Amino acid sequence: MSNSTRCAACKSLRRRCPQDCILAPYFPSNNPQRFLWVHKIFGASNITKMLQQLPVELRGQAADCMVMEAYSRVQNPVYGSVGIIHQLQQEIIEAQKEIIKIQGEIAFYSAQFQHQHLQQSQINAEQQHQDSFFSDFKS
């Protein structure tokens, strides 16, 4: 990549962007903010080191994850991505509680329904018994 089309990383670091710049594929010049986030949190040399240690086919995903973590940390300097993890864990706990509550209510309705059904069966059986008694009596 020539100087006139430096990647966002090299532009930010005010250096020449070589043809084989390791950061260029993941920090294009049209999205400078992406690099600014990771540079602020991880530092350019750390990102470069981390990406260099990975096979090429995994570097894109790694860069994207680092961008996400950096962005989270910029938004929330105290908890970063850990704040998101905590929120999701809370959502899971609430959902599980809610499901248990609803299952309890379903069990209640089901028991009520069965109780009513049983009572109705008993009423019907008594009625049949009475009908049969009276018909025997008449005959």
Next chain:
Amino acid sequence: MASSSSYNSPCAACKFLRRKCMPGCIFAPYFPPEEPQKFANVHKIFGASNVTKLLNELLPHQREDAVNSLAYEAEARVRDPVYGCVGAISFLQRQVQRLQKELDAANADLIRFACNEIPTALPAPPGVSSIQPMAPRQRPVEFSRRMGNEGDAFYQPSAYSHPYILPWSDNPSGDTNDGGGEGNNM
């Protein structure tokens, strides 16, 4: 060897960096010498000067939580150099989605029981009041999947248009320049 501000051995950070641990060392309260790996991970992923800058931007009472969350993220990234703690976020998101479906199904069952399964034409047996069907249950909890949550002490609302964008969703970013994910601005 110089003592840390606590008089004892230098903090884990100064030990790692092989420098004097001065009184007032910003790392000393959060990187005790008994936990060398904690600083080693943080240093490897974020670097000492970045951590110093981050801590200096925070109020003193926020620093412990910040260091612990940085240590968590650093360890996650050491264990998983590609996804880091985003892997955990992805896993938890899938759990939330699964539970959401389960909750919807349970709600549907409840509505069915409450509105349809209780026969309203039955005579009320003596001593037992007739059952009034419950009003259809509203979705009890809105599981906001925004990164932010107003009023939550943990973090501020995010400017994400698509929260929790996972870079490896349908369009793997690979070497593309679009930052991965679906329609995100990153």
